[in-house]
Amino acid sequence: xxxxxxxxxxxxxxxxxxxxxxxxxxxxxxxxxxxxxxxxxxxxxxxxxxxxxxxxxxxxxxxxxxxxxxxxxxxxxxxxxxxxxxxxxxxxxxxxxxxxxxxxxxxxxxxxxxxxxxxxxxxxxxxxxxxxxxxxxxxxxxxxxxxxxxxxxxxxxxxxxxxxxxxxxxxxxxxxxxxxxxxxxxx
Numbered sequence: 612x613x614x615x616x617x618x619x620x621x622x623x624x625x626x627x628x629x630x631x632x633x634x635x636x637x638x639x640x641x642x643x644x645x646x647x648x649x650x651x652x653x654x655x656x657x658x659x660x661x662x663x664x665x666x667x668x669x670x671x672x673x674x675x676x677x678x679x680x681x682x683x684x685x686x687x688x689x690x691x692x693x694x695x696x697x698x699x700x701x702x703x704x705x706x707x708x709x710x711x712x713x714x715x716x717x718x719x720x721x722x723x724x725x726x727x728x729x730x731x732x733x734x735x736x737x738x739x740x741x742x743x744x745x746x747x748x749x750x751x752x753x754x755x756x757x758x759x760x761x762x763x764x765x766x767x768x769x770x771x772x773x774x775x776x777x778x779x780x781x782x783x784x785x786x787x788x789x790x791x792x793x794x795x796x797x798x
Contacts, residue, residue, distance in 0.1 A: 613642050613652035650674040657684050668694075682706035 615637070618629040640652050647655075650669075654677055657665050661683045668687035669675055678684050679700040686697040699707075 612637060613640055613646045614649035616646040617649045650677075654678070657681060 615629065615632055618625050618632060638656065640656060642652055642655075646652075650671060650673070653667055653669075653674065656663075657667065657678070659681075661681070666685045666687055667674070667678045668689075669678075670688055675686055675688065675697075678686050679697075680702060682700075682702045683706055684703070686700075688695055688697065
């Protein structure tokens with residue numbers, strides 16, 4: 612609401628931006644009665660750990676620098692006609708690293724969780740390992756093929772009898788003809 616109020620106060624120059632901002636869902640902030648600047652309102656909404664998982668989209672460099680100082684707040688900005696998601700800030704990367712090393716859960720809480728799991732029977736015991744059951748396989752697919760029919764003399768078709776292979780006849784040239792051709796060539 613504070614951003615909409617600020618856009619109204621800036622006049623006709625930002626009327627298009629105001630219409631676009633109104634088309635989105637408006638989140639209630641704690642500044643109902645006395646609105647503050649848009650950047651201050653956005654910073655107050657992301658609070659410490661960004662519990663609502665808000666993104667901040669801005670072209671304001673001052674606001675972008677303030678957002679980068681907080682962990683876990685993604686930052687969007689526009690370059691020409693393209694929306695760009697900024698790379699994670701060093702503060703966000705450090706926060707994720709801290710999460711991965713489980714520094715957020717104290718050691719005594721981890722032990723109490725293990726005790727509760729053992730009490731309920733949910734803890735995994737090291738000696739027990741589940742074996743994979745072998746499942747019954749199907750038949751060999753090659754043994755399921757249909758048998759080929761063998762041709763017997765009785766089972767042959769009558770058309771097979773009609774179709775006989777032609778034997779190629781060799782044309783033998785008579786020896787006399789060859790000799791006469793040779794004589795003709797010599798003369």
